Amino acid sequence: MEEMKDVILEYVIEEYVEDEDEEMTYDTPLISGGIVDSFSMVSLKRFLEAKYKISIPDEKASPEAFDSVNKIVELVKEFIG
Amino acid sequence: MSNIGSYDERLKNFDWSISEKELGYKDGDVINIGWYCTDRICEMGKADKLALIWEGLGGVEKKFTFNDVRINSNKFGAFLRSLGIKNEDRVCLFMDKIPELYIGFLGVLKIGAIAQPLFSAFGDESLHVRLDNAKTTAIITQRKHVGKVRKLIEKSPYLKHVIIVNHDGKKTLKERELTFDMEAYEEPKDFEIFLTKAESSSVLHYTSGTTGQPKGVKHVHYSLISQYLTTKWVLDLQEDDIYWCTADPGWVTGTSYGIIGPWSIGITQCVLDTGFSASSWYEFIQKHKITMWYSAPTAIRSLMKAGDEIIKEYDLSSLRHLASVGEPLNAEAVIWSGKVFGHEFLDTYWQTETGSMMLTNFPDMKIKPGSMGKPFPGITATILDSKTFEPITETGKIGLIGFKPGWPAMMRTYWNNEETYKSKFKNGWYLPGDRSTIDKDGYFWFVGRDDDVINTGGHLVSPFEVESALLEHEAIVESAVVAKPDEVNMEVVKAFVTLNSGYEIDDMLELNIMNFIRKKLSPLAMPQEIEYVDSLPKTRSGKIMRRLLHAKEWGEDIGDTSGLDDDE
Numbered sequence: 001m002e003e004m005k006d007v008i009l010e011y012v013i014e015e016y017v018e019d020e021d022e023e024m025t026y027d028t029p030l031i032s033g034g035i036v037d038s039f040s041m042v043s044l045k046r047f048l049e050a051k052y053k054i055s056i057p058d059e060k061a062s063p064e065a066f067d068s069v070n071k072i073v074e075l076v077k078e079f080i081g
Numbered sequence: 082m083s084n085i086g087s088y089d090e091r092l093k094n095f096d097w098s099i100s101e102k103e104l105g106y107k108d109g110d111v112i113n114i115g116w117y118c119t120d121r122i123c124e125m126g127k128a129d130k131l132a133l134i135w136e137g138l139g140g141v142e143k144k145f146t147f148n149d150v151r152i153n154s155n156k157f158g159a160f161l162r163s164l165g166i167k168n169e170d171r172v173c174l175f176m177d178k179i180p181e182l183y184i185g186f187l188g189v190l191k192i193g194a195i196a197q198p199l200f201s202a203f204g205d206e207s208l209h210v211r212l213d214n215a216k217t218t219a220i221i222t223q224r225k226h227v228g229k230v231r232k233l234i235e236k237s238p239y240l241k242h243v244i245i246v247n248h249d250g251k252k253t254l255k256e257r258e259l260t261f262d263m264e265a266y267e268e269p270k271d272f273e274i275f276l277t278k279a280e281s282s283s284v285l286h287y288t289s290g291t292t293g294q295p296k297g298v299k300h301v302h303y304s305l306i307s308q309y310l311t312t313k314w315v316l317d318l319q320e321d322d323i324y325w326c327t328a329d330p331g332w333v334t335g336t337s338y339g340i341i342g343p344w345s346i347g348i349t350q351c352v353l354d355t356g357f358s359a360s361s362w363y364e365f366i367q368k369h370k371i372t373m374w375y376s377a378p379t380a381i382r383s384l385m386k387a388g389d390e391i392i393k394e395y396d397l398s399s400l401r402h403l404a405s406v407g408e409p410l411n412a413e414a415v416i417w418s419g420k421v422f423g424h425e426f427l428d429t430y431w432q433t434e435t436g437s438m439m440l441t442n443f444p445d446m447k448i449k450p451g452s453m454g455k456p457f458p459g460i461t462a463t464i465l466d467s468k469t470f471e472p473i474t475e476t477g478k479i480g481l482i483g484f485k486p487g488w489p490a491m492m493r494t495y496w497n498n499e500e501t502y503k504s505k506f507k508n509g510w511y512l513p514g515d516r517s518t519i520d521k522d523g524y525f526w527f528v529g530r531d532d533d534v535i536n537t538g539g540h541l542v543s544p545f546e547v548e549s550a551l552l553e554h555e556a557i558v559e560s561a562v563v564a565k566p567d568e569v570n571m572e573v574v575k576a577f578v579t580l581n582s583g584y585e586i587d588d589m590l591e592l593n594i595m596n597f598i599r600k601k602l603s604p605l606a607m608p609q610e611i612e613y614v615d616s617l618p619k620t621r622s623g624k625i626m627r628r629l630l631h632a633k634e635w636g637e638d639i640g641d642t643s644g645l646d647d648d649e
Contacts, residue, residue, distance in 0.1 A: 015596060019225035021251055031356040033138050034177065037202060038357055038383070039538070039604035043595045050588035062387070063358040 004052075004076065009069045011047060016040060026070045031063040041066055048072065054079040083444035085314035088455070095458035097489055100310040104345070112302045113277045115158075115191035117309075118344035119151035120274070131349045134323075134369060135180050138355050143180055147347065150184055152268050157188020159269035160261050164242050166219055168193025168275050169282060173212060173220040174330070175230070177201050178354040181246040181263055182330055183340055185221050190283055190302075193275030194218075197285045197297075200331030200540075201226055206550065206601045207295075209233040211287045212240060215297055215496055221261070223247050231255065279303035285496060286333045288433040289543035291532040297496030298433045304337075305345060307437035307490035311457055312342030315429060316373055317402050317444045324350040325366070326375045332540065333433040334406055337490070338375060359387035363395040370399035377407035379538040381414045381426060382569045392421050402444065404429055407539020408571045409527040412451030428453050430525070432513050434505070436490030439513075440482075440525045452524040453517070461485035462525070463510070464517055470508035479528050482517045483510030533627050535564040537572050542606050544627060547574060550601050551608075554594055556584040561617050563631040565610060576608035577617060577630055586613050 005026050013024055016036050030036045036044055045061050048054070056079060065075045085091055105121075106112055122128075128148035135143045145153070166172060172189045174196060176182040182198070189196040197215055199208060208229055212220070219242035222230055230243050234257065241257060248260035277283070283302045287295045312318055316338065324343050328334035343350045351369045355361060357380065366374065403418060403426045410428040419425040427442035430453040440462060442454035456462040463472040464480030473480040486506065495502045505512055516528040535542040544562040551560035559579045564572035576594075584590060591611050599607040618626045632639040 018228060020228070021249075022225070029138065029356075032358050032361055034354070034356045036356070037604050039607060039609075040599060042609050043592060043599060043607060046588070046592050046595065050592055063356065064360070067358070 005069050005073045007051070008048070008072055008076075012036070012044070012069065015047075016044070026073075027068045029067055030069075030072075031067045036066065038063065044072075048076055052076055052080055083314075083317050084319065085317070085443055085445070088443050088446050088458075091314070091458045097306055097310070097459055100306045100489075104305070104309060106306070109278075111276045112279055112281075112305065113190060113193075113274050114283055114302050114305050114341055114345070115154060115187040115189075116274050117305055118187055118341060119147060119154055122147045122344065122347040123151050125347060127347045130347065132344060133180060133183060134349065134351045135178075136351070136353050136355075136365065136369075137179070145180060145184070147344075150187065150344070153184045153263050154187040154191055155269055155272040156263060156266045157185045157261075158191040158274075159272055160244075160266060161188065161194065161219065162192055164219065164259075166192065166194055166242075168277070170194045170218040171197050171215040171285060173197040173199055173215075173217045175199050175201055175203075175208065175220055175222040175226055176246070177223065177225075178329055178335075178352050179223065179246070180352075181221070181223070183352070184263065185246070186330060186336065186340055187344075190277075191272075191274045193277050193281060195282045195285050195299075196336075197287075198330050198332075198336060199287065200329060200603065202605070203229075203331075203603045204599070204601045205229045205232040207546075207603050207606075209237065210294055211297070212237055214287075214294065215285055218242065219244060221246060224249065224252070227252070227258070277302045280493070282493075284336055286336070286433050288333075289534060289541045289546060290501070291534055291543065292545050293501070295543065295546070296498055296501060298333075298492045299494050299496055300436050300490065301493055304436045304490035305341060307488055308337050308341045309345045311438040311441075312338060313346060315427070315438055315441045315443060315457070316342065316375060316404055318343060318346050318348045318373060320348075322348055322372045323370055323399070324348050324373045324375070325353070325369070325371045326350065327353070327362075327377065327380060328375070328406075333436070334375075334377075334539075337437055338406075357383065359384050359391055360394075363392065363397065366397050366400065367395045372399050373402045373404075374400060375404045375406065376426070377539045378405055378410045378414060379407065379570050381405060381410065381418065385414060385417050386569065389421055397422060400424060403427065404441075406431070406438075408536050409451070409453065415448065415450035425450070430454070430527070434492045434511075434513065435484070435488075436492060437488070439484060439488075449520075449522075449524050452520075452526050454525065455523050456525075460488055464519055464525075465508070465510060465512070467531070470510060476521050477518050479516055479518050481531055482513055482515050482525070483507075484513070485509070486511050533563070533631065535562075535572050535574055537564075537567070537574060537605055538570040540605050542574055544574075546602060547576065547598060547606050547608070550598055550606075551576060551578060551594070553601075554597050556580050556590060556594070559617050559625070561625045561627055561630055562608070563627055563634055565634045567609075573609040574606060575610045575612065575634060577612050577614050579614060579616060
């Protein structure tokens with residue numbers, strides 16, 4: 001099974017990274033780095049919820065919690081049964 | 082003591098010549114915003130004063146004095162001239178909040194060309210529509226956005242130059258692409274600023290309406306007169322202030338009060354070019370000892386959401402004056418800011434078309450939380466009956482906001498759309514499209530838009546544009562787009578759609594539609610909710626009745642629908 005962090009990183013690169021030369025890692029700042037803005041965060045949250053069949057409460061979906069793939073993985077794991 | 086002093090005293094015998102005199106301008110003189118924001122400040126003895134402290138990701142900093150901004154904007158101007166770009170040509174600035182955006186903007190103005198700043202998060206379709214309308218000659222962009230420009234270059238024959246400011250040599254340049262390195266470019270000798278006059282075109286900002294394509298709002302160099310004085314009296318900028326305007330110059334606040342206002346006064350400003358987080362913003366204020374902070378309700382509400390505890394981790398004691406713009410600032414946010422920062426955010430009301438502040442709360446004036454305040458001196462404001470367009474004299478009654486035309490920063494036209502421009506004036510009043518009441522003390526209170534335009538996070542989104550883009554998605558047959566209430570952004574986009582046969586409603590389809598719009602138009606235009614319906618409510622002539630969908634979202638009474646005209 002593909003690792004969760006690889007799935008999320010691949011999705012972020014595919015959907016949000018405009019500069020194809022940008023080197024992306026699991027720790028690249030997404031929100032504070034301006035790669036994913038606050039409006040687009042809604043679609044990233046929706047992806048995680050659909051992909052992992054979870055529901056992330058709005059109060060947990062903070063810019064800090066979405067600021068890197070590694071942080072997102074931590075968040076998603078909180079909600080996977 | 083604030084710059085404005087007593088508001089009531091200022092109302093007496095006010096004349097815009099106050100601003101003209103302070104700027105040393107006389108009727109008929111040359112007036113060039115680029116010169117006023119750089120050369121003049123240097124001539125006033127502030128050449129070595131910091132104009133810009135820029136911070137990017139990871140705390141990377143760049144600093145520019147007014148002399149640096151003067152020289153670098155001259156370099157931009159000289160480079161554009163070397164390409165044959167001349168006065169009245171449209172030059173688009175399509176960049177994140179990097180120094181080249183701020184300085185390049187002035188370089189464009191210095192050669193008499195028209196600066197066309199566009200929000201860098203726009204998708205290729207949004208970008209193309211705006212370039213096509215203006216028949217833009219050149220676009221100045223950065224490496225990360227070149228991909229979007231390449232998508233539209235073939236269908237944009239008028240676009241002669243694609244200028245990349247941070248090319249690293251990795252990508253091969255394509256036809257019409259060239260590079261410009263601001264710092265490495267040789268300082269031009271004897272650079273001559275184009276002798277623009279009061280009515281010479283300066284800036285073309287795009288804004289969305291209910292119907293039709295986005296409108297290019299044309300401003301002129303004389304707008305400086307309003308922008309200078311409103312900055313001085315409302316933002317109260319004083320010599321030693323460190324100013325932070327959080328707006329992106331892709332929108333009007335970012336140019337009127339993120340470039341022109343502060344720099345025409347000679348004030349140091351800071352720019353943070355990273356994404357939003359409460360901690361990074363507070364850190365930025367603490368680090369640079371920001372004194373005056375001009376922000377937006379969406380950001381303020383996001384900070385409220387982050388809580389009060391985090392604020393205690395930072396020293397924000399440098400702050401002395403706060404103001405807000407973009408959409409109405411709710412009373413709770415005003416009160417909260419007073420509690421946690423020791424200063425209330427003063428709401429200011431204006432729009433792309435007005436070019437400068439119209440209704441505002443002033444320093445040293447009693448604040449009524451939730452109110453937009455009072456008219457700036459020199460602005461005649463009222464509320465009008467929606468049918469007769471006569472002023473309403475009754476206190477507390479809802480009407481359309483109306484302004485008497487004639488202030489310096491008023492738009493001069495919509496680009497190639499004089500008819501729509503004229504339609505904004507009724508009975509001698511300019512109508513910004515909002516409804517309000519006025520209380521017994523003369524304070525204005527926002528009620529709502531008078532049309533279907535969605536104000537999300539302080540940015541206007543056209544439902545028509547989103548509906549049209551949705552129809553290009555293969556799964557969608559029909560669409561209707563309305564505003565949905567949102568705690569942080571005031572409104573967000575909601576779409577109602579009917580699907581083609583063969584498409585199943587599931588989470589991935591919804592995500593696919595959201596991303597389709599995000600990339601095509603912009604993240605702001607992306608529906609945050611999609612509702613699938615069997616059919617959309619229509620008039621007998623087949624026009625979709627957005628009003629009913631809007632009323633449903635806002636829990637309003639939809640009223641008697643039987644009497645609706647076919648074309649309503």
